[in-house]
Amino acid sequence: MKKNRNQSVGSSSGTRLLPASSFRRVINTGMLLSSVARALRQTPRPVLVLFTKEPCPLCDEAKAALEPYRHRFELQEVDISLPENRVWFDRYRYHIPVFHLNGRFLMMHRVNSALLERSLDEATEEAQ
Numbered sequence: 001m002k003k004n005r006n007q008s009v010g011s012s013s014g015t016r017l018l019p020a021s022s023f024r025r026v027i028n029t030g031m032l033l034s035s036v037a038r039a040l041r042q043t044p045r046p047v048l049v050l051f052t053k054e055p056c057p058l059c060d061e062a063k064a065a066l067e068p069y070r071h072r073f074e075l076q077e078v079d080i081s082l083p084e085n086r087v088w089f090d091r092y093r094y095h096i097p098v099f100h101l102n103g104r105f106l107m108m109h110r111v112n113s114a115l116l117e118r119s120l121d122e123a124t125e126e127a128q
Helices: 029-042 057-072 083-092 113-127
Strands: 006-009 016-019 047-052 074-079 098-101 104-108
Touching: 047 057, 057 113, 074 083, 098 113, 104 113
Parallel strands: 047 074
Antiparallel strands: 006 016, 047 098, 098 104
């Protein structure tokens, strides 16, 4: 049986399927916090925000490292190079990829699998 390589993006009421290779979901700064809050209300899964830009080889590596955990969180990407995300660009331009979990800083530069697993476990417990 062939494995479905599509990923669900968005809420359960507005879900659309994208190829697994296109994780890209860009949101602007003004919508970031409300987007995270909305996603938390609509899904029991934690929300992992990836601050990125193009090109970003470390971001590509990080997304590959996240793949085994994709079933445990909703991924939202913020392109810091967009004008509306200037605040994030000023903060993270030299540090991407940067990750926030449920609106809080989690890690930067590379995926720390142990930290990610522990934080996802804690976030899942808090949601229950």
